[in-house]
Each structure stands twice: as C-alpha cells, then as structure tokens.
Amino acid sequence: MRVLGISGSLRRDSHNTALLRHAGELFEAEGAEFTIYDGLRELPIYDEDLDVEDPHDAVARIRAAVREADAVFFATPEYNSSIPGGLKNAVDWLSRPSLAESALRSKPVAVIGASTGAFGAVWAQAELRKVLGASGARVVEGEVAVGHAMDRFDEDRRLSDESLESQVRDVTRALLAETQPQQPVQLAA
Amino acid sequence: MSTTETQAVPAGTWAVDKVHSSVGFSVAYMAGTFTGTFGDFDAAVTDGRLRGSAKVASVQVKDPNLEAHLQSPEFFDAERHPELTFESSSIERDGDEVKIDGEITIQGHTEPVQIMGQISDPIADPYGGDRFGLKLEAVIARDGFGMSWNNPLPSGEPALSNEVTITADLQLSKQG
Numbered sequence: 006m007r008v009l010g011i012s013g014s015l016r017r018d019s020h021n022t023a024l025l026r027h028a029g030e031l032f033e034a035e036g037a038e039f040t041i042y043d044g045l046r047e048l049p050i051y052d053e054d055l056d057v058e059d060p061h062d063a064v065a066r067i068r069a070a071v072r073e074a075d076a077v078f079f080a081t082p083e084y085n086s087s088i089p090g091g092l093k094n095a096v097d098w099l100s101r102p103s104l105a106e107s108a109l110r111s112k113p114v115a116v117i118g119a120s121t122g123a124f125g126a127v128w129a130q131a132e133l134r135k136v137l138g139a140s141g142a143r144v145v146e147g148e149v150a151v152g153h154a155m156d157r158f159d160e161d162r163r164l165s166d167e168s169l170e171s172q173v174r175d176v177t178r179a180l181l182a183e184t185q186p187q188q189p190v191q192l193a194a
Numbered sequence: 195m196s197t198t199e200t201q202a203v204p205a206g207t208w209a210v211d212k213v214h215s216s217v218g219f220s221v222a223y224m225a226g227t228f229t230g231t232f233g234d235f236d237a238a239v240t241d242g243r244l245r246g247s248a249k250v251a252s253v254q255v256k257d258p259n260l261e262a263h264l265q266s267p268e269f270f271d272a273e274r275h276p277e278l279t280f281e282s283s284s285i286e287r288d289g290d291e292v293k294i295d296g297e298i299t300i301q302g303h304t305e306p307v308q309i310m311g312q313i314s315d316p317i318a319d320p321y322g323g324d325r326f327g328l329k330l331e332a333v334i335a336r337d338g339f340g341m342s343w344n345n346p347l348p349s350g351e352p353a354l355s356n357e358v359t360i361t362a363d364l365q366l367s368k369q370g
Contacts, residue, residue, distance in 0.1 A: 104262035111266065111273040138343070143267040 006037040006184055009074035013081035013092035013118075013129070015046050020119040020154035021080040023162040027170070028078060028117065030163075031177045039078075042070055051097040064098050068108045071099055076113040076184040077142075078177070083120045083129035093136065100140035110141035115180040117149035117173060119157070125150025145183050147176040202287035203239050204316050204326055208366035210237040210246075211325065215364045217248050221336075222355035224347065230255040230264070232278075237364050244282040244294060244328075246362065251276060268343040275301045280309075287313060292328065298360075300339040307332050316368070324368040332360050 010029055012022040022041070029039035047063035049055060055064075071077055081088050100107045116133045118126030127150045138144045149172040151157050151164070159165040164173065218231035234252035238245055250272040253264050265272035282296035294309040311330035319325050336342070336358050344352040 104259045104266070107262070110262070111271075138266075138268045139263070141262060141266040143271075 006181060007073065007075050008032050008037050008039045008180070008184075009070055009077045010039060010041040011045070011077060011079050011092070011095065012041065013079065013089045013133075015091060018162075019082075020121070020151070020158065021082050023158050024117065024119050024151060024154075024164065024173070025078070025080040026162065027164045028080070028173050028177055031170075031174045032078070032181070035177065035181055037181060040070075040074075042067065044070075045091050045095050048091070048094055048098060051094055051101070053102075056098075056102045067095060068099060071108040071112065074112070076115075076180050077109070078180060079114065079116045079133060079137075081116065081118045081126055081129045081133050083118065083122070083124075083126035086128045088129045088133050088136070092133070096133075096136050096140055104141050107141040109137060112142050113145060113180055113183040114142045115145040115147055115176050117147075117151070117176055119151035119154040121154050123152045125152035125154075143183060145176070145180050147179050149173050149176055202285040202292065203242055203244070203313065204368075205241065207241070207369040208239040208326065209369050210235075211365040211367050212236075215362070217246070217360075217362045219358055219360050221358045224353050228255075228354075237362065237366070239328075239366055242285060244280070244285065244296070246280045248278045249276060250278065269341050271301050271340075280307070290314070292330075294330070298332070298334065300334075301341065303339040305334070305338050307334060319367070325365050328362070328364045328366065330362045330364070334358050334360060
C-alpha cells in the first residue's frame with residue numbers, strides 16, 4: 006500500500022509537515038509505504054490555457070504521484086479560515102481538466118491539520134474535505150485538530166501528545182481500511 | 195380489488211425490451227427538477243417477481259462533469275458499487291394500478307421501497323411476440339443510501355432535495 010503525504014504548508018519548519026512525518030511513521034508501522042510530496046511550490050497558478058496535453062513538469066509530476074499512490078493523506082494549516090492557496094491550487098490541478106480525468110477520482114484521501122491557534126485548523130480541514138469530495142475523491146471520515154501546534158511537538162519534531170498521536174493513528178487506519186485493493190471497474194467518461 | 199401476487203403480473207418469464215424502455219431519476223434542484231437516465235439497465239418479470247438493475251457508469255445527464263460527479267463516492271460510487279438493483283417481494287394490482295413492494299440497493303445500502311405505477315395487459319407485438327408494460331415510480335430518501343451531498347442556496351436552504359424519484363418505463367417481452 007503506497008500512501009502519498011501532502012502538506013499544505015511549505016515552510017521549512019512547518020508544524021503540518023512535522024505532523025505528516027509523524028503520521029508517516031504510523032503508516033509504516035501498519036505496513037504501508039509513505040512518501041511526502043514536496044513539489045507544491047513549483048506548481049504554476051492554475052490556468053486552463055496551461056492545462057494542455059503536455060503540461061508543466063510540476064503538474065505532470067504531481068498528477069503522476071497521486072495516480073500512482075493508493076491513497077493520499079493531507080495535513081493542512083488554516084489561512085483566513087480556509088485552506089492555503091497553494092494547496093487549493095494543487096487540488097485544482099489534480100482535479101482537471103475534467104472530473105472524469107481527475108487524478109483524485111475515487112482516490113481514498115484523509116485530512117488532518119495543525120494550527121498555532123486553539124482550533125487546530127478545523128475549518129480548513131472541513132473545506133479541504135469538501136473540495137476533495139467535489140474533485141471525485143473518496144473522502145475518509147475523521148479529523149485531528151492539533152491546536153497550539155508550537156507546543157505539541159518535541160525536539161525531534163514528533164507529536165508529544167499521546168492522545169493526538171492516537172487520533173492520528175485512528176485516521177491512518179481508517180484510510181488504510183478504505184484502501185484495500187479493489188478490482189477497478191471501467192468508469193464511463 | 196387487489197389480486198394475489200401471481201395474478202398481478204402475467205405468469206412466466208418476461209424480459210425487458212431495452213430499446214423501448216427507460217430508467218431514470220428526477221430530483222428537485224434549485225427552482226426546478228434535475229433529471230437523468232441510465233443507458234444500461236436490465237429488468238425481468240419471472241413467475242410474478244420483478245427484478246431490475248442499472249449500471250451506475252451508464253448514468254446520463256447533460257454535462258460530462260456532472261456525470262463524473264454522480265459516479266463519484268459523493269453519489270453512486272461507481273467504482274465500488276457499479277449497479278443499482280431492485281427485487282420485488284410482492285406485487286398487487288388493482289385495475290391498471292400496480293403497487294410493488296421490494297428492496298432497492300444503491301451504493302451498497304439496501305432499503306425497503308414501495309413502487310407505484312400502471313400496468314398494461316399483454317398485447318401481441320409486430321415481431322410475433324407478446325409484451326406488456328409497466329410504468330413505475332418510487333420515491334427514495336437519498337441520505338439513506340450514503341448520498342447526502344448538497345450545496346446551500348444563498349438563503350441557506352439546501353439546493354438539492356433529499357427526495358429522489360426513480361422512474362422506470364418498461365416494456366417486457368414474453369420469453370420461451
């Protein structure tokens with residue numbers, strides 16, 4: 006089972022990327038392969054004029070990475086009560102040029118999040134789940150809100166709160182449960 | 195006056211004439227009604243029992259993106275649940291009216307459903323066979339089948355109704 010991790014935060018010391026790394030350990034403990042995608046900043050802003058048969062390398066790369074993954078696991082911060090523009094831009098590229106061709110089509114996905122505020126990016130998580138559902142993904146229930154993120158990681162940048170770790174483990178297991186190998190059927194365009 | 199199940203529909207096996215039949219749905223959306231059809235379906239009446247199915251991947255509406263959305267996990271989930279199915283448990287007839295009880299399965303959820311409609315007596319068709327007609331309609335609550343997607347109107351009210359009407363206009367041809 007191959008799980009692709011996507012962090013909505015590009016910052017080098019991002020809490021969400023740290024959260025994603027910790028989740029990756031939990032995926033690996035369940036026997037899954039886990040890789041963090043690191044190409045969000047190379048994506049151009051979505052422009053239908055650029056969405057051609059041979060698109061920008063960064064676009065081709067993220068679409069291939071998502072298609073090749075059995076599931077995708079997102080960690081998002083919250084900007085202005087919503088998801089970061091860069092993450093939305095990535096989902097827009099993945100879902101186009103049409104929903105029938107969406108790289109996210111029927112892809113099992115799950116969302117968690119961290120923020121330095123008290124609420125742990127719950128609105129951004131809800132928005133991202135909505136956007137992923139509209140993009141054709143199979144959105145797994147479950148939410149982990151890591152609030153006050155600056156106080157939730159130890160010196161190795163691992164979650165220091167066992168309760169939060171347990172919640173993340175529950176979501177990773179829920180995602181893997183939805184990602185049992187299926188016999189694909191031919192979907193009509 | 196109702197008749198018993200075995201008398202409600204003609205005895206024997208009757209298979210759907212797919213060219214001259216249709217299966218679809220309609221649902222209140224915003225200020226009107228949104229409709230769609232299933233291009234690939236099957237139905238048969240055998241010894242008083244009606245069975246039917248429709249391929250989710252064959253859903254047809256007027257926009258390819260909407261078709262893809264209807265096939266996604268937010269609606270029918272074509273990848274995991276490629277068919278809708280129905281099987282009757284009882285059929286009652288009163289004149290031209292027919293009432294069919296049974297179970298419908300959508301997205302892996304099975305729920306009881308009551309279908310109302312009209313039935314016509316068998317006629318001889320121009321191809322040397324016999325056929326009769328069923329014009330059926332059932333209303334289901336889509337949230338009972340894992341399909342609760344919605345979008346709010348500016349008023350805050352949901353744009354898409356939870357009640358969906360499934361329709362089948364079937365011509366069934368005598369077999370054997």
